[in-house]
Amino acid sequence: xxxxxxxxxxxxxxTYDEIRGRLSxxxxxxxxxxxxxxxxxxxxxxxxxxxxxxxxxxxxRELIVRHCAQCDHSRIVVTHGTDTMxxxxxxxAKGVTxxxxxxxxxxxxxxxxxxxxxFNLGSALSFAQVLPPxxxxxMNGRVYAAERVRKNYEARRFEEV
Amino acid sequence: xxxxxxxxxxxxxxTYDEIRGRLSxxxxxxxxxxxxxxxxxxxxxxxxxxxxxxxxxxxxRELIVRHCAQCDHSRIVVTHGTDTMxxxxxxxAKGVTxxxxxxxxxxxxxxxxxxxxxFNLGSALSFAQVLPPxxxxxMNGRVYAAERVRKNYEARRFEEV
Amino acid sequence: xxxxxxxxxxxxxxTYDEIRGRLSxxxxxxxxxxxxxxxxxxxxxxxxxxxxxxxxxxxxRELIVRHCAQCDHSRIVVTHGTDTMxxxxxxxAKGVTxxxxxxxxxxxxxxxxxxxxxFNLGSALSFAQVLPPxxxxxMNGRVYAAERVRKNYEARRFEEV
Amino acid sequence: xxxxxxxxxxxxxxTYDEIRGRLSxxxxxxxxxxxxxxxxxxxxxxxxxxxxxxxxxxxxRELIVRHCAQCDHSRIVVTHGTDTMxxxxxxxAKGVTxxxxxxxxxxxxxxxxxxxxxFNLGSALSFAQVLPPxxxxxMNGRVYAAERVRKNYEARRFEEV
Numbered sequence: 273x274x275x276x277x278x279x280x281x282x283x284x285x286x287t288y289d290e291i292r293g294r295l296s297x298x299x300x301x302x303x304x305x306x307x308x309x310x311x312x313x314x315x316x317x318x319x320x321x322x323x324x325x326x327x328x329x330x331x332x333r334e335l336i337v338r339h340c341a342q343c344d345h346s347r348i349v350v351t352h353g354t355d356t357m358x359x360x361x362x363x364x365a366k367g368v369t370x371x372x373x374x375x376x377x378x379x380x381x382x383x384x385x386x387x388x389x390x391f392n393l394g395s396a397l398s399f400a401q402v403l404p405p406x407x408x409x410x411m412n413g414r415v416y417a418a419e420r421v422r423k424n425y426e427a428r429r430f431e432e433v
Numbered sequence: 434x435x436x437x438x439x440x441x442x443x444x445x446x447x448t449y450d451e452i453r454g455r456l457s458x459x460x461x462x463x464x465x466x467x468x469x470x471x472x473x474x475x476x477x478x479x480x481x482x483x484x485x486x487x488x489x490x491x492x493x494r495e496l497i498v499r500h501c502a503q504c505d506h507s508r509i510v511v512t513h514g515t516d517t518m519x520x521x522x523x524x525x526a527k528g529v530t531x532x533x534x535x536x537x538x539x540x541x542x543x544x545x546x547x548x549x550x551x552f553n554l555g556s557a558l559s560f561a562q563v564l565p566p567x568x569x570x571x572m573n574g575r576v577y578a579a580e581r582v583r584k585n586y587e588a589r590r591f592e593e594v
Numbered sequence: 595x596x597x598x599x600x601x602x603x604x605x606x607x608x609t610y611d612e613i614r615g616r617l618s619x620x621x622x623x624x625x626x627x628x629x630x631x632x633x634x635x636x637x638x639x640x641x642x643x644x645x646x647x648x649x650x651x652x653x654x655r656e657l658i659v660r661h662c663a664q665c666d667h668s669r670i671v672v673t674h675g676t677d678t679m680x681x682x683x684x685x686x687a688k689g690v691t692x693x694x695x696x697x698x699x700x701x702x703x704x705x706x707x708x709x710x711x712x713f714n715l716g717s718a719l720s721f722a723q724v725l726p727p728x729x730x731x732x733m734n735g736r737v738y739a740a741e742r743v744r745k746n747y748e749a750r751r752f753e754e755v
Numbered sequence: 756x757x758x759x760x761x762x763x764x765x766x767x768x769x770t771y772d773e774i775r776g777r778l779s780x781x782x783x784x785x786x787x788x789x790x791x792x793x794x795x796x797x798x799x800x801x802x803x804x805x806x807x808x809x810x811x812x813x814x815x816r817e818l819i820v821r822h823c824a825q826c827d828h829s830r831i832v833v834t835h836g837t838d839t840m841x842x843x844x845x846x847x848a849k850g851v852t853x854x855x856x857x858x859x860x861x862x863x864x865x866x867x868x869x870x871x872x873x874f875n876l877g878s879a880l881s882f883a884q885v886l887p888p889x890x891x892x893x894m895n896g897r898v899y900a901a902e903r904v905r906k907n908y909e910a911r912r913f914e915e916v
Binding site: 286353355383386428 | 605608610612613615616617646648675677701702703705706707708747750
């Protein structure tokens with residue numbers, strides 16, 4: 273069973289920019305993470321965007337929706353910043369049917385030793401393999417249907433609504 | 434949805450014994466791993482054994498089966514050494530019905546920077562929440578039914594039979 | 595032989611601010627680093643500042659100079675951002691005599707798995723114990739006298755002048 | 756100033772043997788550690804042995820002494836298991852004069868996230884650059900003359916005698 277992974281950036285992929293002394297985006301860490309997890313899932317990875325999800329425009333979301341709709345696989349994982357993950361999940365839910373699509377991300381960049389990213393990636397790939405068609409958010413061991421989740425910004429976690 | 438986690442040891446929990454300069458077992462790393470993954474899954478953790486799975490006896494397996502059968506939850510994750518994970522899965526499958534039980538472990542101890550443990554734990558907890566009753570092995574992003582899996586020792590991975 | 599460690603911030607101590615999704619300063623990582631290195635050096639640690647060295651003012655430098663001059667120990671390590679480490683070293687050299695003072699920092703924050711911080715800290719503490727009185731910069735295994743070093747911004751390293 | 760690094764194994768370089776599920780020796784981690792520390796010290800690395808220091812024979816020590824005596828550089832770092840580091844330091848002190856030779860190692864293998872190895876390496880390379888000719892042990896931020904150190908096995912640290 274093959275899974276398509278679309279990269280869009282987010283905390284997951286933030287890296288340290290030595291010259292400017294701040295976080296920025298470089299290449300995705302996904303392949304390195306799959307190696308570390310010794311993943312034996314058959315995946316095809318494609319980087320669509322590499323941005324902070326607060327800067328994601330409607331055009332960007334259309335791009336993601338279009339790729340989810342057009343890709344050959346019926347099981348998809350999308351890595352995404354947590355700030356607007358709910359909005360993108362809603363956009364995908366409106367535009368794509370008949371596929372199992374799981375959005376995931378991280379609260380702490382993978383490049384930090386203390387990241388939750390590897391745990392979330394293992395979780396998202398697993399949910400994507402067994403859940404029925406629909407759009408979901410998988411974070412910190414839990415999974416939420418796109419239409420029944422919100423981000424609790426104070427508590428810095430997702431919760432059912 | 435609450436999940437019961439039973440610890441039995443295995444590579445997952447091997448730690449460095451400074452005095453004797455070799456690997457041994459101390460306390461389980463599970464709580465630390467759940468903290469790192471910022472897991473929001475409702476779990477109860479219980480350490481049943483803390484041994485290398487090559488040293489696991491029939492009595493040890495009976496102990497695991499009995500706890501799986503008697504625990505209040507219908508969704509269970511068992512951490513286990515990979516060498517005899519298949520045998521224990523078979524024993525559980527024979528002794529317990531009506532529950533979703535997922536065995537998982539690691540190829541590299543969690544205490545090593547290069548461990549696959551956190552990825553596997555995220556995966557196992559996810560499969561345990563959504564798979565129908567049965568006994569499974571979740572390793573490296575994949576899930577296998579207890580009766581259809583073997584460990585390929587040369588390739589150091591699990592595969593379907 | 596006791597060493598006084600003054601913390602001033604810099605890349606060394608940058609941490610991830612989850613709420614705002616960017617790097618910021620929290621508590622210093624120094625005690626954790628000394629624990630990891632199992633340091634058996636007798637140190638007293640004091641946080642003077644917790645800022646990016648690009649934002650360091652003349653007043654801030656005076657504060658550092660004053661503490662170096664007044665502290666009871668004759669061997670001192672100062673953690674500092676790399677951008678203006680040379681300027682601060684010069685200010686200390688002008689204001690303090692008869693003490694061995696070593697400035698150090700990191701190219702990558704300690705909170706990142708890929709940090710050079712632990713290596714630099716082991717190095718700085720060692721140079722501070724054996725070098726004659728003077729002001730030095732210890733970075734990436736090398737040591738430079740305060741009056742004979744510059745930061746090469748393109749190459750992102752220090753070099754003798 | 757060039758430093759010769761001789762590798763002999765020890766806890767420093769223990770790695771996880773997946774097939775046998777225990778610690779063993781593979782390639783040295785030294786180059787990776789120098790990269791992580793972004794070391795700018797001019798070094799030449801040579802692996803003499805790759806063994807547990809408890810298994811080190813008189814012949815092995817002769818080999819180390821001979822290489823220390825014959826190498827072109829007058830500043831040398833030797834990585835070594837902690838159990839018999841003191842004996843090897845004594846052997847080198849008897850056989851080599853006029854050079855600064857620093858032995859170092861680790862209490863926890865570098866491959867573990869919690870290793871003191873990187874701190875010790877930064878320290879040893881620094882002491883090796885500035886100490887006068889003699890044989891020393893550099894561990895956990897401290898440096899000891901070869902003839903005035905013992906390993907305290909209960910406390911798992913070195914101390915002056």
